[in-house]
Amino acid sequence: MCSNCDYTIHRAQHHFGWDHSIPPAERVVPGSTVFFECLDSGAGHFTLDSTVADVSALDFDKVNPVTGPIYIDGAEPGDALKITIDGFEPSGFGWTANIPGFGLLADQFKDPALTLWSYDKTSMAPALFSSHGKVPLKPFAGEIGLAPAEPGRHSVVPPRRVGGNLDIRDLTAGTVLYLPVEVPGALFSVGDTHAAQGDGEVCGTAIESQMNVALKFEVVKGANLRMPRFTTAGPVTNHLDSRGYEVTTGVGPDLMEGARAAVSNMIDLLGQQHGLSAVEAYMLCSVCGDLRISEIVDMPNWVVSFYFPRVVFE
Structure with a gap:
């Protein structure tokens, strides 16, 4: 529990779709710090006893599921x-899973797979x-996001201009995020917490x-922000x-196909070097x-690279 927080939003106060008609769980004033009890992306479906x-x-x-929403006075x-x-x-x-039909290489990885993780929540050692x-x-x-103006229930899966499923790993402690109201x-909500993620979250x-x-909220009047932006602390x-890194590439006229090739090439390399399936x-x-x-300027071909940190195996 956060001793310095002004409010607590309990995990029971969550929802599965962005909708501005959802009643707020709390109304807070600008300058408040709020403690959110979040669920993981599977809403507690997986445990240490789970199997594939x-x-x-x-x-x-x-x-x-996202915890909230909260109403910020004056926004x-x-x-x-x-x-x-x-x-x-x-x-x-x-937990990490390969979910059939989901992910950058869904056509190549059609069977379910599951990895369970246990880590020291105090030291946060690798x-x-x-x-x-x-x-x-x-x-x-x-x-991490706000309710959209468009009426009705909107899926939590795709990101939006008001935030949502951004999956940006640098939205971590010390970062300041700005979202257009x-x-x-x-009507802010947050969830889908991660212990680690690469840029791209390629398997989904x-x-x-x-x-x-714990999050602190302030209102910037008349910002007219078109898309989310953020500032990192370091x-x-x-x-x-x-x-250092091992790096593979994909080269061609389509960025998505380049990304797929770069990841596929890294999967092959890790299998050769470390015996991974x-x-x-x-x-x-x-x-x-x-x-x-x-590289995205030397037409007709662009270059997508995939960086894998060598420290994982050393």
Whole structure:
């Protein structure tokens, strides 16, 4: 529990779709710090006793629950909500799954797979991936956003201009996020907490892990922000830079196909170098590897690179 927080929003106060008609769980004043009890993206479906059979039993109508919403006094359409991420309270348990039909390489990985993670929630030391390596941890919330102005219930799966399923791993402690307000009170919610994720989340899941998060809210009047933006408190990659990277590429006229090729080539490389099965390498790429656009001006071909941190195996 956050001793310095002004309000607590309990995990029972969650929802599975963005909708500005959902009554707020709390009304807060600007400058308040709020403690959110969040659920993981599977809404508690997976436990330490789960097996791969539980992947197929996942209810997609109940994924990515978000805690909230809260109403911030004075926030109006055209303003921006300034959210300072104060910190996370991790649970120590997480999961990563290959879910059939989901992910960048869904056509190649059609069978379910599941990895369960146990990590020290106090030290946040790198988490063991089977017997192969250790993944550095960096908690953040995948879902963080506001209610859209458009009426009705909107899926929590795609990101939007008001936030939502952004899955940006650098929205971690110390980061300040700005979101465009479309409805009175902003109606903020948060969830889908992760212990670690690579840029791209290529298999569709990160280290999905239940966590609580403390956030401070302020209103920037008349910001007229078109899309989310954020400011980091310091370096964002040095937790993985210490041993360098293995890098594979995809080259061609289509960025999506380039991304697929770069990841496929890394899966092959990790199998050759470390004896991982293809699906193990795919899930590991999702939790700690980074997709980057290296070149997008030398037509007709672009270059997408996939960076895998060598520190995982050293």
